[in-house]
Structures are given as structure tokens and as C-alpha cells.
Amino acid sequence: MGGGPSIIRRPSVEKSNTELTTALRANFLVSQQAAASSTSNGASTTPSKLSYQAWTAREDSTLYIPTLDFAHSGLAEERSQYDITVKLFYLPGVPSSRRCAQTREAIDLVLRELHVPSIDLLIVSFPGFSFDADDEEDDALSEPDGEVDGIPEDGSGSESGVGAEDIDTMIETWRSLEKLHDEGIISRLGVSEFGTARLARFLGKTRIRPSVDQINVRDCCVVPKPLILYAKQEKIELLTHNDCTNILPRGTLRELLGSGEKGVGVLAGPSGEGEGLRGDVEPQWVVKYTAVVKDRGVVENKGYFAVAELGE
Amino acid sequence: MGLLAIGTPLEWPEAKKVASHVREWGIEQLLATWRRAKGKERDALLWGDEVEYLVVCYDDQNKKVRLSLRQADILAALASDEKLLKQGGGVPDVQRGQVKEGETAPVFHPEFGRFMLEATPGKPWGIGFKDLLDVEPNMKWRRKIAKDHMDPTEYPITLTTFPRLGCGDCTTPTYPVSGEKLRSQFLPDEIANPHIRFPTLAANIRARRGRKVEVNVPVFHDKNTPWPFKDPTVNYDLHNWPEDDDVRNGAAKENHIYMDAMAFGMGSCCLQITFQAKNIEEGRKMYDQLSPLGPVLLALTAATPIYKGFLADTDVRWNQISRAVDDRTAEELGEKPLENDRWRIPKSRYASNSTYISQDPRLRKEYLDPDLVVDEDLKKRLVEGGMDDLLATHFAHLFIRDPIVVFNEDLKELDLSKVDHFENLQSTNWQHMRFKPPPPGNDTGWRVEFRPMEIQITDFENAAFSIFIVLITRVILSFDLNFYVPIQRTTENMETAHRRDAVLSEKFYFRKNPFPSRPIKATGSSASGSTTPLPVSRPPSPVGPVEDEYELMTVDEIINGQHPAADGFPGLIPLVENYLNSVNVDVETRCDLARYLDLIRKRADGTLWTGAKWMRHFVRGHPDYRFDSVVDERITYDLVKAAEQITRNEARDGLGAEMLGRRR
Numbered sequence: 001m002g003g004g005p006s007i008i009r010r011p012s013v014e015k016s017n018t019e020l021t022t023a024l025r026a027n028f029l030v031s032q033q034a035a036a037s038s039t040s041n042g043a044s045t046t047p048s049k050l051s052y053q054a055w056t057a058r059e060d061s062t063l064y065i066p067t068l069d070f071a072h073s074g075l076a077e078e079r080s081q082y083d084i085t086v087k088l089f090y091l092p093g094v095p096s097s098r099r100c101a102q103t104r105e106a107i108d109l110v111l112r113e114l115h116v117p118s119i120d121l122l123i124v125s126f127p128g129f130s131f132d133a134d135d136e137e138d139d140a141l142s143e144p145d146g147e148v149d150g151i152p153e154d155g156s157g158s159e160s161g162v163g164a165e166d167i168d169t170m171i172e173t174w175r176s177l178e179k180l181h182d183e184g185i186i187s188r189l190g191v192s193e194f195g196t197a198r199l200a201r202f203l204g205k206t207r208i209r210p211s212v213d214q215i216n217v218r219d220c221c222v223v224p225k226p227l228i229l230y231a232k233q234e235k236i237e238l239l240t241h242n243d244c245t246n247i248l249p250r251g252t253l254r255e256l257l258g259s260g261e262k263g264v265g266v267l268a269g270p271s272g273e274g275e276g277l278r279g280d281v282e283p284q285w286v287v288k289y290t291a292v293v294k295d296r297g298v299v300e301n302k303g304y305f306a307v308a309e310l311g312e
Numbered sequence: 313m314g315l316l317a318i319g320t321p322l323e324w325p326e327a328k329k330v331a332s333h334v335r336e337w338g339i340e341q342l343l344a345t346w347r348r349a350k351g352k353e354r355d356a357l358l359w360g361d362e363v364e365y366l367v368v369c370y371d372d373q374n375k376k377v378r379l380s381l382r383q384a385d386i387l388a389a390l391a392s393d394e395k396l397l398k399q400g401g402g403v404p405d406v407q408r409g410q411v412k413e414g415e416t417a418p419v420f421h422p423e424f425g426r427f428m429l430e431a432t433p434g435k436p437w438g439i440g441f442k443d444l445l446d447v448e449p450n451m452k453w454r455r456k457i458a459k460d461h462m463d464p465t466e467y468p469i470t471l472t473t474f475p476r477l478g479c480g481d482c483t484t485p486t487y488p489v490s491g492e493k494l495r496s497q498f499l500p501d502e503i504a505n506p507h508i509r510f511p512t513l514a515a516n517i518r519a520r521r522g523r524k525v526e527v528n529v530p531v532f533h534d535k536n537t538p539w540p541f542k543d544p545t546v547n548y549d550l551h552n553w554p555e556d557d558d559v560r561n562g563a564a565k566e567n568h569i570y571m572d573a574m575a576f577g578m579g580s581c582c583l584q585i586t587f588q589a590k591n592i593e594e595g596r597k598m599y600d601q602l603s604p605l606g607p608v609l610l611a612l613t614a615a616t617p618i619y620k621g622f623l624a625d626t627d628v629r630w631n632q633i634s635r636a637v638d639d640r641t642a643e644e645l646g647e648k649p650l651e652n653d654r655w656r657i658p659k660s661r662y663a664s665n666s667t668y669i670s671q672d673p674r675l676r677k678e679y680l681d682p683d684l685v686v687d688e689d690l691k692k693r694l695v696e697g698g699m700d701d702l703l704a705t706h707f708a709h710l711f712i713r714d715p716i717v718v719f720n721e722d723l724k725e726l727d728l729s730k731v732d733h734f735e736n737l738q739s740t741n742w743q744h745m746r747f748k749p750p751p752p753g754n755d756t757g758w759r760v761e762f763r764p765m766e767i768q769i770t771d772f773e774n775a776a777f778s779i780f781i782v783l784i785t786r787v788i789l790s791f792d793l794n795f796y797v798p799i800q801r802t803t804e805n806m807e808t809a810h811r812r813d814a815v816l817s818e819k820f821y822f823r824k825n826p827f828p829s830r831p832i833k834a835t836g837s838s839a840s841g842s843t844t845p846l847p848v849s850r851p852p853s854p855v856g857p858v859e860d861e862y863e864l865m866t867v868d869e870i871i872n873g874q875h876p877a878a879d880g881f882p883g884l885i886p887l888v889e890n891y892l893n894s895v896n897v898d899v900e901t902r903c904d905l906a907r908y909l910d911l912i913r914k915r916a917d918g919t920l921w922t923g924a925k926w927m928r929h930f931v932r933g934h935p936d937y938r939f940d941s942v943v944d945e946r947i948t949y950d951l952v953k954a955a956e957q958i959t960r961n962e963a964r965d966g967l968g969a970e971m972l973g974r975r976r
Binding site for chain 2: 221
């Protein structure tokens with residue numbers, strides 16, 4: 001099952017999970033309306049009574065919500081004018097073994113959407129941990145200089161975050177990114193939410209090093225000095241973001257697709273009413289893409305794709 | 313300030329005779345430019361700021377401060393500094409060095425007032441975020457260079473106006489008032505830049521008007537202010553010039569501070585920002601979309617509470633400049649029936665703008681000024697020449713004015729490779745937005761100038777407001793925002809912005825929902841070969857009454873957003889934050905930008921004071937102040953000294969913290 005692309009135009013003041021759900025909902029509604037006006041031959045059909053099948057598409061076992069159409073979008077100017085950044089969110093509770101295929105699929109969708117052969121920067125977000133400036137200060141104090149390499153690599157230690165996976169699992173995922181880099185599809189790779197210690201452990205095991213670490217600095221600009229210094233030393237750009245790590249919680253998606261008041265009727269109601277699909281939705285990944293005109297600083301295209309699995 | 317051509321300027325009666333000639337040639341030059349550059353595409357965002365300074369001269373022994381009239385000497389020193397020239401700096405009108413690959417020294421320009429200087433970056437800024445962080449150091453560098461080429465007793469201060477301009481003994485050297493050009497009873501002719509263009513400008517505005525300009529600012533009614541207030545500095549017994557009758561005919565209004573010369577307005581310092589658009593279409597859009605922000609930014613940057621030694625009851629400079637260059641005749645003003653002049657004109661040449669020019673489907677005809685005065689013959693010529701109606705209307709509106717300064721030498725032959733006649737009119741229409749066609753002879757593109765902001769005391773603040781406006785333009789273009797309100801509302805907002813403490817206590821007409829209506833999915837009947845044809849007939853977007861599209865908002869609501877955020881106006885700062893979240897910004901840059909945005913956020917919500925409020929507070933707290941609205945020499949000396957101290961320390965020592973907050 002696939003979520004649809006969406007050019008975000010109403011920027012929400014909230015974090016990007018609100019932005020994502022708002023965008024998805026808006027895109028669903030627009031597609032519903034479009035389908036309603038085309039199928040009804042001028043007679044009025046309220047979009048909400050319209051079968052989801054009229055505005056979605058099934059290909060094999062995949063349902064595209066709404067139907068994807070890559071004929072039109074894309075960019076107004078030639079590729080070299082843009083800085084294209086993609087951020088891929090691996091969601092919690094999804095086996096990491098699937099990520100290689102997921103990454104390919106996500107990048108492929110973005111390339112088709114923007115009509116480009118490559119992207120400039122891919123940042124990945126691993127589930128289960130987020131950067132915390134306070135922890136980081138403590139970390140730095142408790143870690144004498146030069147001993148970062150000696151930190152145990154089991155992923156526990158001073159690194160915080162419930163459900164954070166170990167470095168080796170992340171590196172496994174990283175291998176598939178390195179391959180995309182080798183193929184020339186991605187120019188630069190990046191990670192997000194990495195503190196100094198995690199970064200240090202991670203770097204040693206990469207073949208293609210991340211050139212970006214994206215952290216959430218919220219309002220106060222308290223980025224720990226050690227991280228700034230370490231990033232400088234390792235020539236890693238520290239970029240800012242305002243995303244949630246868990247960008248698409250299961251409940252949110254269920255509500256969005258469901259038959260309730262706020263839903264679009266793709267999923268059946270709680271007791272199986274309606275023509276919608278039955279089963280549990282399990283969000284798998286979300287990808288966000290942004291195309292910025294380099295010498296004008298204008299965000300020309302921005303959107304998301306999301307994929308969820310429908311279980312029994 | 314415009315072009316500094318050399319020649320023999322015509323006195324007004326002569327200039328008036330050739331006015332149509334100049335306008336017609338100006339229109340031909342505009343058409344030539346338009347034909348040449350209408351297809352210009354894909355220009356980068358380049359932008360520049362202009363900072364204007366007053367040069368003050370301290371007399372520490374007598375605790376006095378005066379305006380220094382040494383502009384020419386200072387510019388000469390700047391233009392002949394070998395080291396500066398090597399770095400690319402200097403004075404473009406005289407001599408400057410070559411623009412560098414890397415860092416280029418700032419450059420300096422003459423201004424109308426002989427006590428003023430203008431400085432701009434040596435080359436334009438880009439949108440690279442590192443460029444944004446260079447703005448403040450560059451402004452500091454400019455001030456340092458300026459100071460280095462002055463006498464030890466002089467200092468380049470960024471106050472909008474000199475508090476005692478027009479009081480006795482306010483300049484050094486001193487000159488007698490009531491000269492031939494200005495005929496002012498408060499200021500000498502020598503107050504203006506001696507370049508022939510400037511005195512001619514002042515003299516011809518006065519001559520065209522048929523009397524002196526008339527600037528009346530409401531005086532602040534303090535507890536000991538004599539009431540009704542009659543400006544005690546007005547001399548009713550002067551008989552040097554026919555214009556000395558003005559005050560005997562009631563030019564000085566009760567309860568107002570009265571001023572009578574162009575220098576009282578054009579001697580003000582502003583902060584202006586110019587942007588290059590990617591093409592003419594984007595330029596026209598930026599012109600329209602920035603226009604409604606003008607009055608809001610004017611109120612937010614308010615810094616002009618004192619005129620001619622009195623506390624005023626207004627906070628900003630705008631209307632004073634407007635009146636100081638108002639060349640309208642009594643007929644044009646509507647005081648007499650139209651006999652000799654062509655039309656009544658509702659606004660001064662210096663005023664909020666009256667046109668929208670974008671070919672944006674969201675521009676409803678209800679937004680346009682129904683009473684716009686247009687020279688229909690010139691418009692016809694522009695349309696014949698291929699220009700669209702909207703843009704032709706804009707220029708034919710600017711061209712209702714007469715050229716003020718005309719050089720005899722320029723009237724011999726029409727040179728279509730030049731734009732001197734076009735610029736003659738264009739650059740003496742001082743509206744709050746200016747749409748600038750590409751100049752001949754280089755690769756510069758279509759530009760838009762944002763002109764309403766008041767200069768701030770510190771470079772930190774000036775950088776903050778410059779960068780804020782740049783970011784706002786990026787937000788407008790990225791999110792395709794729509795700030796349209798009927799343009800008369802902007803005119804009214806401009807008046808509102810003048811009121812004392814308007815930033816906190818007044819409300820401004822502003823559009824409630826700036827977002828485009830939901831994008832209709834790009835799939836559609838035109839999608840040939842699409843596997844999933846979804847023929848979409850674009851439903852007509854519902855259009856309600858124009859009055860429902862906007863409401864009165866506080867500056868805080870416009871800047872920081874309304875509550876609840878879900879339905880209300882989102883706020884310009886949250887929109888900027890959202891934009892910054894959508895682009896790759898490094899941590900250190902983001903934190904520096906946060907300092908600037910924080911200043912603006914807090915100015916809007918009242919946590920921090922405007923310069924106007926701070927200066928009022930300073931005056932009213934001064935031991936010599938007698939609560940009679942009078943700002944005397946000693947208060948002025950201490951105020952200017954304090955402003956200098958704040959410029960240097962930016963409130964790190966506590967002085968000015970109400971304006972700037974706690975600085976590290």
C-alpha cells in the first residue's frame with residue numbers, strides 16, 4: 001500500500017508529523033474531488049460517498065492512495081539548478097532487514113516524481129532515538145578526550161533512547177545507501193540525531209562517510225561544543241531540522257485512512273462496516289523530498305511518500 | 313539617490329515647459345528597456361541593503377552636538393584611500409576599486425543632506441546562508457570605515473533624524489538661514505548637498521508648489537506643554553522672500569511642530585532593501601506581495617519621536633518626508649478648482665504605493681485603487697509599444713508627475729540606450745515599493761526595492777530587519793503566499809503606523825489566509841499518455857466578498873501569529889521558521905538567524921521597545937527635561953552620546969537593553 005505524493009503548500013506551524021498528515025489528507029481530498037467530478041458526468045456525487053477504488057490504484061498487491069501520476073510533476077528548470085534533499089524515515093517496529101528494498105523503493109518514487117536521475121543528499125532517520133543536547137553535555141563530560149573509540153559497541157552505554165538499535169544494524173542499512181552512492185544516484189549521505197559518541201562509533205565502520213548529521217535544535221540554540229568541534233574535525237556538516245522521529249504513528253494513519261469522520265474510507269470501520277479494506281495498518285517508512293533552487297533559495301517542490309503494510 | 317548627471321539645470325518655469333518632452337522620452341526609454349529585458353530569465357537572487365548615517369560632531373566642552381556638513385570632505389577622503397580602493401571600496405560616484413572575487417570593501421554615496429552618508433555593500437549579497445551572516449559584520453565594517461575617515465569629534469550615527477535639525481546652532485559650520493534656494497526660516501541652503509541637482513530639486517519643488525513645503529507634525533502633549541501649542545520657534549516677521557508669507561497665511565498649524573524645507577524630510581535616514589528577481593514576473597509578484605507588509609514594518613521599526621527640538625506625537629518619519637517633497641499645486645491638492653493643472657492628485661510623490669502590477673490570477677480588480685490617476689496618453693503609448701495594461705498603468709501613474717530637475721544638455725537628442733529621462737521620473741517617485749527595470753549596460757535583472765523601514769541605532773538591528781525581509785521574500789515565493797488586500801487599506805495602514813506606539817496599540821488591515829487554495833492535482837485531461845486519466849475540470853475557486861478576506865490585526869498577530877494557530881493568521885516569523893525547516897541550514901547559521909528573528913518577535917510582542925519608545929523614555933527621564941515637550945541642546949547631546957554608546961556596545965553594558973534585550 002502506498003501513500004501519495006503531496007506538494008506541501010500550507011506549511012504547518014507544528015512539527016513535520018502534523019505537516020505530513022495534513023498534506024496526506026489534503027492530497028486524498030483533492031483526488032477524491034477530482035474523481036467525483038469526473039465520474040459523475042456533471043451530476044453531483046459527494047466525494048465522501050465515492051468508493052475509494054475510484055481514486056486509488058491497485059497494482060499487484062500494492063494499493064496506491066491516491067493513484068500516482070508521474071506525468072506532470074517534476075521541476076521547472078534543469079537539474080543543475082536544484083539542491084535536492086531527501087530524508088528517509090525508517091519507522092519503529094519494522095525489521096531492519098527490509099530496509100535495503102525500502103530504500104530503493106523510496107528513492108525510486110522520488111526520482112520518478114521529480115523527473116531527475118539523482119539526488120544531492122539523502123539523510124536517513126533511524127527509529128528509536130533522538131538527539132538530546134543535555135545528554136550530550138553529560139556524555140562529553142563523562143568521556144575523556146580520545147576515548148570515544150573505546151566505548152562498547154553494543155549500543156547501550158551512555159547513548160540514550162529506548163529501542164535504539166545497535167550500530168551494526170545501522171551499518172547494515174548504511175551498506176545499501178553506500179551502494180546507491182556508488183551508483184551515482186546519491187551524491188552525499190547523511191544521518192540524523194547522532195550525538196558525538198554514536199557518530200564516532202558509526203564513522204569507523206562506514207565505507208562512505210556521512211557528510212551530514214542533522215539534529216533537532218528546537219528553539220534554544222544549545223548545541224554542545226564537543227559535537228560542534230567533532231563535526232568540524234570530521235568535516236561533517238551539522239544541519240538543523242524540526243522533524244519527529246516517529247513521523248507517522250500507526251494510530252494517526254489508521255484514522256487518516258479509516259471510515260471515521262476524519263478518514264477517507266480506504267479502511268473499513270472498527271466492526272468491519274463499509275467496503276473498505278480490513279486488517280491492521282503498519283507504517284513502514286516515510287520519505288520527504290525537497291527541491292530548492294540553489295541560487296534563489298526558493299523551495300520549489302516539497303512532498304512526502306509513505307508506505308504502510310496491511311496485515312491480517 | 314538617483315543619478316548625478318552634471319549640467320545646467322533648468323529653473324522651474326523652464327523645466328515645466330519641457331516636462332511633457334521629458335516624460336515622452338522617458339516612456340520611449342522605458343519601452344526600449346522593456347523590449348530588451350522582458351524575456352530576461354533565471355537571474356539569481358542578489359540583494360543589497362542601504363544604510364544611511366547622520367554625521368554628528370560633538371562639542372564635549374560645551375556639551376553640544378551638531379550636524380557636521382563635511383560630507384564632501386569625508387567622501388573625498390573615502391574616494392582617495394588607496395588601501396580602501398585596493399579592497400574594492402571607495403565612492404562609486406568619484407572613484408572606487410575593483411570588485412573582488414572574495415570580500416569586497418563597502419562603498420559610500422552622497423545623500424541629499426550635507427550631513428548624511430550612505431553606505432552599501434561593495435557587491436550584492438546572495439542567498440547563501442553564509443552571506444546572510446556576513447551582513448552584520450559588513451555593516452559594522454562600513455561604520456568603522458566611515459568613522460576612520462572623519463574627524464575625531466565626528467561620528468556616523470544611525471538615527472532617522474537629528475533631534476534638533478532646524479533649531480539655532482545645529483550645524484557646523486554655521487550658515488545663515490533664509491537662503492535663496494530653500495527660503496527656509498529654519499535651515500540654511502548649505503544644509504543640502506551642494507551638487508547642483510539637490511538645491512535645484514528643493515528650489516523647483518518649492519517653485520512648482522507655489523509656496524514652501526509645509527511639514528506639520530503633531531506635538532506630544534506632555535503635562536507642562538503649553539496648550540494649545542503654538543510652535544514658539546516660528547518667526548512671523550520675516551520679509552526676505554515672498555514665501556515668508558506662508559506662516560502669516562496659516563502654514564504653521566496649532567498643536568503642531570512646523571517645518572518648511574525639503575531637508576526636514578529628505579534629511580532622514582532609512583533602511584532600504586533591493587532584491588533581484590528571477591524574471592519580470594517574479595519581480596512583479598514580489599512588488600505586490602511585499603506592499604501590504606510596508607506599514608507593518610514601518611510601525612515595527614519606528615524610530616522618529618523628535619522633530620526640531622520637540623517630542624512629536626508620532627513615531628515614524630514617513631509623512632514628514634512625504635510633505636517635505638510634496639510639489640503638488642493648490643489645484644492638484646484640491647484647494648482650488650482645476651484650471652491650469654491636469655488633475656487632482658491624492659498623494660505626494662513620496663507616499664505609499666498605489667498600484668499592484670502582478671499578472672497573478674489572485675489579484676482581484678477590487679484590490680486596485682479605483683481613484684488611480686493615470687496619464688492616459690502615455691499609457692496608450694506603452695500599450696501600443698506592447699506592454700500589458702497592468703504594467704502600463706503603473707508607469708503611466710508614476711508619470712503623472714513633472715520632472716523636477718531637467719538638464720538642458722539632455723534634451724538635444726533621444727538616446728534609447730540610456731534611461732536618464734525614465735529615471736528622472738522613476739527616481740523622484742518615492743513610493744514605499746519601487747519596481748526597477750534592468751539598467752542598460754550590464755546583466756542586472758528586474759528588481760524590487762522595499763523602502764518603508766526606519767534606520768535602527770545598531771547594526772545588529774539593521775542586519776536583523778534586512779535579513780528578515782530577505783527571508784520573507786523566500787517564504788512568499790516558496791509557499792506561494794498571498795497577502796493581497798485592497799490597496800487603499802495599505803494606504804490607511806500607513807497612516808495608522810504613524811501613531812505613537814502603533815506597534816503595540818494599533819491594528820492593521822491584513823489578509824487572514826495567506827495560503828493558496830488547495831492545489832488541484834496536476835493530473836488531468838491534458839495528461840496525454842497517462843495510464844490513469846482523471847479528467848479534472850478545475851472547479852472555480854469560491855470567491856467571497858473582498859471584505860471577508862482581511863481583518864484588523866495587531867503587529868504581534870501579523871508577526872507572531874494569531875491564536876488558535878489552526879485557523880488564524882500563522883504569523884510571519886512562524887512562516888520563516890517553517891521555511892528554514894524546509895531548507896538545509898547548518899546549526900551555527902540557524903542559531904545566528906534565531907537571534908535576529910528573536911529581536912523581531914519581541915519587538916512585535918512588546919517585550920522589547922522600538923527605538924522611538926526608547927528615545928521618548930530617555931528624553932522624559934532626563935533630569936533637564938521639563939515635561940514641556942522641549943528637547944534641548946543638553947538632552948540632545950546626551951541622547952546622541954547614548955545612541956553612540958548603544959551602537960558600540962549593543963546593550964552589553966545594559967544601556968538600551970529595553971530595545972535589544974540581554975546581549976551576550
